[in-house]
Amino acid sequence: MGVTRPRLSPRRGGAVRFLLVLPLLAACGGPSGEMRKQVNGLIAARDFAGAQARIEKGKEPSYGRKNQVLYYLDLGAVQHDAGKFKESDQSLDKAERRMEELYTKSVTRAAGTLLLNDNTTEYAGERFERAMVNAYRALNFTFLGDLEGALVEVRKLSRLLQEYADVYNGRKTAYKDDAFGQFLASLLYEDDGRLDDARIAREKSRAAYKAYAAAYGTATPSLEPYGGMNGGGELVFLHYNGVAPRKVSKSFSVAWRDAAVALDASKDDEAESAKAKNAIRAGLLGQSITVSYPDYVQDPFQIAGSAVEAAGVSARTELASDLAAIAQKDLAERQAVIRTRAIARATVKFVLAKAVADEVAKKYGKNSWQHLLAQAGSAATSAATEGADTRAWATLPAQFRVARLRLPPGTHDVVVDYLGPTGAKLSTQTFKDVVIRKGRRTYLHDRTAL
Amino acid sequence: MHKEMLKALPLIVLGLALSACGGTSVHRMDAGEVKDVSGRWNDTDSRLVAEEMITDCLAQAWYPRALKETDGKEPTVIVGTVRNQSQEHINTDTFVEELQRALINSGKVEFVASKGERGEVRDERLDQDTNASEETRTAHGKETGANYMLSGTLNQIVDQEGGKAVVYYQTNLKLLNMKSNKIAWNGQKKIKKFVKRSKAGW
DSSP, X not given: OOOOOOOOOTTSSHHHHHHHHHHHHSOOOOSOHHHHHHHHHHHHTTOHHHHHHHHHHTIIIIIOGGGHHXXXXXXXXXXXXXXXXXXXXXXXXXXXXXXXXXXXXXXHHHHHTXXXXXXXXXXXXXXXXXXXXXXXXXXXXXXXXXXXHHHHHHHHHHHHHHHHHHHHTTSSOSOSSOHHHHHHHHHHHHHTTOHHHHHHHHHHHHHHHHHHHHHHOOOOOOOOOBSOOSSOEEEEEEEEESOOOEEEEEEEEEETTTTEEEOOOOTTOOHHHHHHHHHHHHHHHSSEEEEEEEEEEXXXXXXXXXXXXXXXXXXXXXXXXXXXXXXXXXXXXXXXHHHHHHHHHHHHHHHHHHHHHHHHHHHHOTTSHHHHHHHHHHHHHHHHTOOOOOOOOTTSOSEEEEEEEXXXXXXXXXXEEXXXXXXXXXXXXXXXXXXXXXXXXXXXXXXXXX | OHHHHHHHXXXXXXXXXXXXXXXXXXXXXXXXOOOOSSSSOOHXXXXXXXXXXXXXXXXXXXXXXXXXXXXXXXXXXXXXXEEEESSSOOOHHHHHHHHHHHHHHHTSSEEOOOHHHHHHHHHHHHHHHHHSOGXXXXXXXXXXXXXXXXXXXXXXXXXXXXXXXXXXXXXXXXXXXXXXXXEEEEEEEEEEEEEXXXXXXO
């Protein structure tokens, strides 16, 4: 009779308990990079219906319960681009309400995610994303012809930005106000005849643009109307340009015994491949901690600007908000905290994995195959669950650009030329029969992602 | 230390898993019941503010003066626009309806239709000109004009920090004499709510 080797029992030992803990540490990080690229491709092709369908198809499998805010943000922006302003507002309202609820949990959230993977928490949005919700909603109501509704959103945005100013004043953080949001507020207040409110918003916008110049390298736009026609109306053309930068997961390994940090990451790792690489690397090293952190990658887009022409009056759009720069700067400012938290989380996982291995060693011996397997496997599993939070509002544009034209009253065709970096015309879009009324503003928007 | 951590963690996982259970339940309630859920402006606010302000309006000095001017005949009132200047998307049409209802039910004024309603009625008269028999047509130009117009604004101030907020609503209404443009009555109703959102997140 041969000697029977004892087997690892699933009902005993730390391995089972370790597996129970994994869901807390594992990622459920929202739509994949591949899906984001698909959606951006559809937007670039002006297939907004296709983009919407792709997002809706992924509601459960790609977004899931913890990313409903992200789902409604992505959906709301695409619906807006498609001119479905009512539906867009319904989506963004759902996102905003949940964001408000999650805001009150941010105090306890900060403590909770010290140990938990960021991806396990419900996505609440970045600060600038939160402000953009109200900006988009104000525009939704504006395009629906509901100025009162637009002003509600403007007031909400004003309160939010005041809160940012109160909380972040004195701190080394760039995003304390939103220049574009304040500019939009000034126009809408003016439309409503609230000239004092308009003046205040305009002054805040100018102050914010000065801060933008230093923080984001955004030149202060004039944003004044072109054309000298008196007694006419005004066209405000809003060009949403480019694609928002993508968040990716990057990682580095910390050798446990040497207590040395070694950057060992591939560039532009997607979250999924990063986890696989982490697992392989950790499996080989055995005694190392793998730490992941998010970073932004800007996918290229060709259109750099635009020129608007109607009734013989023409103007180039000016950069009113560089969302890509805002996003990247905001993340950079928080990177130290993110990495510290990631290291703490990875350390806890290392301790847990080591505890499992120690239990197995005690039971089967340090030189047993079970111990070696547990040691390598636990470390690899820990690394596989280490992924940065790469969630972001992916359907935002990279830029908001604005042109204002004074036009005679009547119906006009508005021609927009989209320009490359050298000023060469890449494409043209014509908006037929745009009505300009005397003494009134008409708002028009277009979305490019090419 | 390691063993203690490992022993505790499964219980935590189990607790989190159980907290996800739940479903939708529906409970019927009386339409007049007060039920504050989100802390936002709701039907109760609309009804209470309208009733209280109309009661106050009709109790003020302008009313007996108006009766005297019309030899005891009830003054005719129209409700104009109530503008929403808050930070919430409040359906002011509902509030206007509440004001109208309170005015009509008071029995102290005659009430005429709003601009939108009059437009609809006038369209109907135009249709009657074409399609109705002569003896059943309603003539144009015989509407009762209002003596007074009631209009106003709904304002809001929010003072918030974290999950705690004090939400202050102020409704201002004015009753204007259509003939003299004088403000016959200026009323104000304030509502203050303390809204606290739970921090429990897990």
